[in-house]
Amino acid sequence: MNFDTFAKWSAASSPYLAVLSVFISNWLGRRAARAKVANEQKMIRYKSFYIPLIKQLYNTKPGMRNYYDLRSSINPQTKQNCFVAFENIFFEHMEFQGEHLPLKIVELEVTAENAYNDLQLALNSKFSNAPSIEEAIEAVEKVNRIFDEIIIEALQESESLARTLSIEPISRPLLKSYLYEIHRRPKLREQLAKERPDYQLQKPIPKT
Template sequence: MSGSLVTILCTVITALVSVSAIFISNLVGQRIYMKQISITNNQERYKKLYLPLIHLLYNYLPGKLSYGLFQSTRQNIAFLTRDKKLQNRDPLVSLIMENSEFATPDLLTKCIAYSRVANNNLIFNELIGDSVENKPDKLGNREKLINELAEKSPNTRRIFNELIQQILLESRALAKTTGVIDLTEPLLEALDVD
């Protein structure tokens, strides 16, 4: 009897150890798989939304990162290239909205707020379009007028800065989690928060 009790006990313990090993192995495998999916999703978000936004900011802003300079540069490029689409659509808003599935709710909220400001700027540009001669050497006046608009509406500069900060901070966090080089430091330093 005691021999059969030991045999039964050994069988039960062996079965428990086997089931526990399978459960733990499955749990560990599932966590590794979920982590890989998370890294892959973050890499895709970084590559499809944040990297193009950073590229856009570097292309548009050689110096200080400010609302007036961004809008002025956009308008100058639109004029020089005769790109009506660029003239009538803000590239930041377009890029975020075209890739909205990769954006966080905070980024989308700030983008919508900025979109309203950008639309007001488009109306303003149409109003001043006739007062600024359409010659490359006169286009610097546009930046001055855009900055005057931004000063009259203090929220304009703040909303632009909040959007840019959100983009750069989220990009920095994604760069850290995906192991890519953080490209945001020069842009954060150039952001005109005055």
């Protein structure tokens, strides 16, 4: 292609190139705007649900980070059991949670209080129709496991969001600590035996 031909081609194609340039510029602008909005939404999620949960976990003694101990302890400031603080965070910010957390939180809510009350009834009631202590212990252990699943998943989601937002993943050491606590946490039966030396817990029936 000689210079004259190139000049004619350039002159003829200039309007199309100008339109294409505007189109590309607008497309890149919209893409950047969408990315900015997406990051802003992630930051809102991070600050609204994950940060309050992380703060609450850091403010809770490591040995008490389980449903049974939280439910059995009273906050001297609020005069409520310590699980209420977590319950409020779970339900007040449900729209900012990951895909699977809300269902687990609902499962926790519908089973936790009944399981705890049945255990207290089994431990303290002399009625013959009181719940079996073995079944009550297992029910509370199941609630503990659901609570653990919620916390672990939430901390993992928090770390993922932090990486996406290029901020310090402050949940990472907390997750490591929490997993270690689960490994060292005594079985509820053993814990109750220490807390209630006056109560002779039934020995589990050996499986045949």
